[in-house]
Amino acid sequence: MRKGIATVSLSGLLADKLAAVAAAGFDGIELFDNDLVASPLSPREVARRCADLGLTIDLFQPVRDLEGVAPERFGAVLHRVRTKLEVMAELGVTTFLACSHVGADARDDRDLSAEQLRRVGELAASYGVTVAFEALAWGRNLNRVGDAWDVVRRADHPAVTLAVDTFHLLARGDDGTALDGVPGDRIGFLQVADAPLLDMNVLEWSRHFRCFPGQGTLDVTGVVAAVLRAGYRGPLSLEVFSDAVREADPAGTARDAMRSLIFLEDQLAVVVDGPITSASLASAPPPPPRADAAFLEVTAGPGVPALLESLGFGVAGRHRSKPVTRWRNGRAQVVVNETPQPAGALPHALGVAAPAVEAVAARAKALLWPAVDRTRGAGEALLPGITSPSGLHVFVSAEPGAADDWQRDFDPSDADAHPDARPGAEAEIDAGWLGIDHVAVAVPPEHFDQEVAFFRTLFDLTPGSVEEFIEPHGRLRSRALRPADGDLRVVLNVEEVRPGRPRRSGITQVAFACGDVAAQVRAMRSRGVALMPVPDNYYVDLDARFGLDPEMLAELREHQLLYDRLGGGELLHAFTLPLPTGFHVELLERRGGYDGYGAAGTHVRLAAQAG
């Protein structure tokens, strides 16, 4: 499908926006009137600039408040429309977006609205222009897509069509079925936007919190599929505004926008059957069927080997061609990289096992996620790296035991033959840690939505809701992502801190799972690991909240464990103090299917870590 974006979706001056949109590979734009009004370029110059950049102007938008107007003021409306039609003629654009009236003086009279819309349509037709009429979710009287369609039907003029905007439609609680019976050739334009679910004034919601498909939680795919099923074949055009986008570089926004449409096409290929499923709908390989946490990579440093040993890790192998060591504690794996890192690089990376590796790499490329520049020795496993929007390197590996298993690139150390090869190794492994439970990644606020989109579009992880915690010097906004299948859990955190305080980035916490956290904590202490002290008041509060049995409470207190209970499950966990690796380690034991992240104790942990 043709891909477009509204200029209002990008920051900057009009000329910069056009350059960014063209560079990201879009076919066309919706030209936002205010962008033109504020531009020193004449309409003809804008048209020429677009043509030079290979962009069509698919829509001029918007013309507001042109129906439901008091008859004595309708002459002024026609004057306004005619003036804009003259501008559109110079621009060479043949569709304009008309929005339902939002003013307190809008008449609640559908026949009047239809009649006025018909007259606007007649005027537009005389310029060879079509009107696409949209119900704004905060329109005074017409605010659902059904209202707009009713008025378009009554207007009964070929130059008056329906505009569908996924945000406006979904924001009012409608879904794709609201378009049942609307013929595709009466849908004049399709605008696409997603948003997180927020309970707030819909106008403010729309202005500040829209996002690109894949970043929010609305069923954008369902509405777009309904529009395609109806027979619409116009452009798929993004209209997104948000505080984040206003403050972002337009080139980056344009790339985000393009990849959101690729993601959307990908989703559509699953949902829409029949003639719609053209080759263009499947421009990227599908996401991997599962995703597991494989390893953590840490940049080598003076305290690192001693630290890993104190945590119970031992050297398990050395890389055949690179200065890289593999460490293991049970099934938990850490890779220490001695290759000098460029300045500004994060001191850690994440390995994800996600079959098939080649397909994931191709998908990342199709989605425009940038690759990590790295060398691969002859005969070594394919281990492509992909850089997330916040700068995290994610390496994609085959499943353990596969022909292309990254572990085969390591010569096993004397102390640790290859797990498959040494008798009794399994039992020893089972006594250690169970693996990486989750990693927490600190993301700058302006990259939060993009980082969600990265894990969602690439690995098909599903984001949970945004949780918020108070920390002593600010707030922590947190969103966890998980795959439908596989054990990968990523928690994205935005640390909103006092101006002037440093903001952390990259992996700030690595949680390892184990079967008996009390025993493991005791062992770590005996190896000299400094664990986060837990205030005694916390245990008094635990008793108040959960009425725990005294023995259990005493054990938690003795081992300085935090505790949470949700449904039938329980979480027992402990934290190290911050480590020279730049993150701290959490050790946790999930009981009875506990599926959260210990939110009940997060404020205690944040206070202890800040102190």
Add this chain to the structure above:
Amino acid sequence: MRKGIATVSLSGLLADKLAAVAAAGFDGIELFDNDLVASPLSPREVARRCADLGLTIDLFQPVRDLEGVAPERFGAVLHRVRTKLEVMAELGVTTFLACSHVGADARDDRDLSAEQLRRVGELAASYGVTVAFEALAWGRNLNRVGDAWDVVRRADHPAVTLAVDTFHLLARGDDGTALDGVPGDRIGFLQVADAPLLDMNVLEWSRHFRCFPGQGTLDVTGVVAAVLRAGYRGPLSLEVFSDAVREADPAGTARDAMRSLIFLEDQLAVVVDGPITSASLASAPPPPPRADAAFLEVTAGPGVPALLESLGFGVAGRHRSKPVTRWRNGRAQVVVNETPQPAGALPHALGVAAPAVEAVAARAKALLWPAVDRTRGAGEALLPGITSPSGLHVFVSAEPGAADDWQRDFDPSDADAHPDARPGAEAEIDAGWLGIDHVAVAVPPEHFDQEVAFFRTLFDLTPGSVEEFIEPHGRLRSRALRPADGDLRVVLNVEEVRPGRPRRSGITQVAFACGDVAAQVRAMRSRGVALMPVPDNYYVDLDARFGLDPEMLAELREHQLLYDRLGGGELLHAFTLPLPTGFHVELLERRGGYDGYGAAGTHVRLAAQAG
């Protein structure tokens, strides 16, 4: 009245919060349970710390969800309450805040709620403790103050009282009359918070946007007055949480909080008659009856004299004892200061005429607004300077012509005898500019509420609503303040820009009023002033929107004026390009009582200035 604040209202660790609250002069605190739970200090240590700092612990808060509970789960509630009562005994606090049940499983049965509250009251009484019961605005069944009072009345136990929270009460649309008939001795606690009016989920509103009295728009004074009239004599205690406060330094927050209570007492002195109006209610002199813009002060620099001359200013006098020159264009006055400024000081300041100067200075001192350090020559006018939260220096002067008029400190230049003294001077003055219309001040986001409070509490200016504009590299949030009497207009702007872009601070724009903007623009151009170019597209849009008569449109285009129309009034205005003084100058002509700031053209100006 005794003044208190909840520890949840400040950022930091508990020990830092206590120190900040004591330093700001508070009498007591509400201790937030989570602050205690996360603290390494035992309850007895907290009590000792408070006593050492001269603070009482007026309230322990909150205990949640203790009424409307399924009977089989009420035993767990009593266990929880008893555990917290033990903690309170160690703390030495005798009142706790109970909040109405918010859970989906809360029973909608007032008799059950009252019975359970009575039993909690009995338990509390056995520890010598009183329960203050509050209806959270998002309580499941009990969410208005009348609901809480009804249940307290039914509980009918001396240890069960009503807690009033101005935010919760006002957020539900109630006002002080909701307390009619509630005896003062049944009000166990009064919590005070303000907020801007926002149409959003009330829980989110409460969590993120509360502010101190004087910063928001709720009628906090009305509710507090009703509570005082009922006979309540407990502490006036602030409970404010917001994103801004979470990310602010606790010492600064504590000072803001204290001055908001001084401001509130000041308002109460006007509203409450009779025995309440004790000396303690009038700790600050009243605000000035009027406030006018007197002058702009600019730090001397190489291009400044030529600039002022090109703008039509001439030297009107030199200061008797300081290297300061007074410039005049009609009634508009600019002072150029050659005194070297400390590094980081803003290159401009604002003079405000506000009688009586001594009273304003005393008021500023009582409100803890810091004074500018300056010397005053013998016999010179009192001209106290006060520093705003964002660092702007505001000098307070007597009215023109008063004995203490700051202009008398200047020897008139040859070209400009003192206005009162020279025949024909009035006519000449009338031909020039009319004065400072408004100044726009860029404020960091974290100081926005405080800067509003500065102008509101000191000069009694009234803030308008928050307006928002798109600028090419971000967003502009804007709030204008005006006095009931006088011509001072201050527009506070928060520039939310792309990370990495410099943020401006201080005065970014000075608007001067004139009688004939076209003539003045022509004169400025002839003197070589570079004015902001306005795109031709803008005039096409003006025609579309306003259907202006062609002659008028041609004149606007010729002089590159922006235009706005609101009600019966019109605004014609032009802008210079940014000047070496760090701000740009706007020249405006208000016609027919136009009372805005040209919002219709703001996006065009912002684009032109960014370009």
